[in-house]
Amino acid sequence: MTSSETVTAGLSATRRAVATARRIVVKIGSSSLTTTEGGLDGRRLDTLVETLSRRAAEGSQVVLVSSGAIAAGLAPLGLGGRPGDLATQQAAASVGQQALAHAYAASFARFGLTVGQVLLTADDVVRRAHYRNARRTLRRLLNLGAVPVVNENDTVATAEIRFGDNDRLAALVAHLVEADALVLLSDVDALYDGDPRHGRARVVREIATAEDLEGISVGGTGSSGLGTGGMTSKVQAARVACSAGIPALLTSAELAEEALGEAEVGTVFGTTGPRLSARRFWLAHAASARGRLHLDAGAVSAVVRRRRSLLAAGITGMEGSFEGGDVVELIGPSGEVVARGVVAYDASELPELIGRSSHELPAEQRREVVHADDLAPLD
Ligand SMILES: Nc1ncnc2c1ncn2[C@@H]1O[C@H](COP(=O)(O)OP(=O)(O)O)[C@@H](O)[C@H]1O
Numbered sequence: 001m002t003s004s005e006t007v008t009a010g011l012s013a014t015r016r017a018v019a020t021a022r023r024i025v026v027k028i029g030s031s032s033l034t035t036t037e038g039g040l041d042g043r044r045l046d047t048l049v050e051t052l053s054r055r056a057a058e059g060s061q062v063v064l065v066s067s068g069a070i071a072a073g074l075a076p077l078g079l080g081g082r083p084g085d086l087a088t089q090q091a092a093a094s095v096g097q098q099a100l101a102h103a104y105a106a107s108f109a110r111f112g113l114t115v116g117q118v119l120l121t122a123d124d125v126v127r128r129a130h131y132r133n134a135r136r137t138l139r140r141l142l143n144l145g146a147v148p149v150v151n152e153n154d155t156v157a158t159a160e161i162r163f164g165d166n167d168r169l170a171a172l173v174a175h176l177v178e179a180d181a182l183v184l185l186s187d188v189d190a191l192y193d194g195d196p197r198h199g200r201a202r203v204v205r206e207i208a209t210a211e212d213l214e215g216i217s218v219g220g221t222g223s224s225g226l227g228t229g230g231m232t233s234k235v236q237a238a239r240v241a242c243s244a245g246i247p248a249l250l251t252s253a254e255l256a257e258e259a260l261g262e263a264e265v266g267t268v269f270g271t272t273g274p275r276l277s278a279r280r281f282w283l284a285h286a287a288s289a290r291g292r293l294h295l296d297a298g299a300v301s302a303v304v305r306r307r308r309s310l311l312a313a314g315i316t317g318m319e320g321s322f323e324g325g326d327v328v329e330l331i332g333p334s335g336e337v338v339a340r341g342v343v344a345y346d347a348s349e350l351p352e353l354i355g356r357s358s359h360e361l362p363a364e365q366r367r368e369v370v371h372a373d374d375l376a377p378l379d
């Protein structure tokens with residue numbers, strides 16, 4: 001088998017994984033559910049719900065991450081476009097979210113399905129105890145046969161603690177519920193090698209490794225002006241899911257039915273890593289870092305390739321005012337984040353330790369700065 005055949009076989013396996021996923025997270029963007037003039041588009045919402053209900057009837061558990069609260073609130077409040085300030089966005093989300101929840105409940109009820117609304121703030125995944133709590137609720141909802149409908153809790157989230165984009169939220173939720181696949185639905189049918197709004201662009205069917213993204217230019221939100229993250233946040237979300245062993249598919253809401261089958265639509269992203277434990281995933285992608293430790297090349301190799309603990313000798317500098325138990329980023333010699341981990345010392349204790357090898361230090365200061373079990377290397 002040639003290497004390109006190997007890739008093809010692997011990627012059709014990715015499509016099959018989406019088609020056969022027992023637990024699937026589907027994210028739909030604002031631009032696919034709403035219009036600036038009319039608010040919520042009930043017909044498009046019903047079409048999506050029909051597709052998801054069919055999937056549920058076939059035995060899959062479905063989690064829907066739905067954007068659209070802000071956009072759905074614009075028309076009822078007489079707002080002509082997406083507001084720039086947070087307070088008006090939150091007011092719009094307050095009106096729009098309840099319209100969304102009502103519409104989903106009514107639409108899923110046509111198929112005898114009950115929905116559970118789950119509104120999350122970034123704190124719900126950043127703080128470890130909240131993260132476990134969110135995971136427990138989502139899993140219980142699924143086990144009770146309900147369809148969780150997830151969105152960011154926009155009405156209370158402040159600028160500092162916003163996720164801001166539901167693509168990332170969907171990737172986090174996919175891991176929280178141990179999904180078998182993530183599907184991102186937008187207003188564009190696939191990833192292109194350049195923004196299709198700006199001239200000719202070529203469709204990209206498959207992303208197997210990070211190298212496949214080289215030369216692909218991803219840009220901002222679509223022409224509706226209702227979305228937030230654009231293609232950049234979708235690609236990032238797909239990569240987060242794939243790095244944790246969850247395959248992803250990106251396509252338009254109109255092609256959802258085909259995408260959930262095995263049709264060659266959209267762009268599939270193959271997994272790039274094994275399933276990560278909840279703790280490692282949280283460390284790598286959800287927790288917020290309180291500081292940074294700069295590493296020399298030897299320490300990067302020990303931590304990332306050999307999966308060893310980080311010792312003081314390999315640290316060349318530090319930033320931040322963290323305490324022992326906080327999450328910090330580990331930075332390589334050229335400034336890139338190579339891993340995240342839970343630091344064992346307070347920031348005030350470290351300056352006298354860094355750069356010194358264990359035998360130079362008193363016994364009580366010889367413990368690892370970040371233990372291997374508390375490390376999550378990033379790709
Ligand atoms: N390389 C690319 N391939 C496809 N779409 C792209 C690309 N770069 C930018 N885009 C734009 O991203 C838009 C989708 O993002 P967005 O408007 O945020 O959607 P949503 O509301 O579904 O989250 C598309 O309409 C498209 O114009």
Ligand SMILES: N[C@@H](CCC(=O)OP(=O)(O)O)C(=O)O
Binds near residue numbers: 066
């Ligand atoms: N939570 C916000 C949506 C944020 C968001 O990511 O929007 P989109 O880019 O349309 O998926 C809302 O419901 O309006």
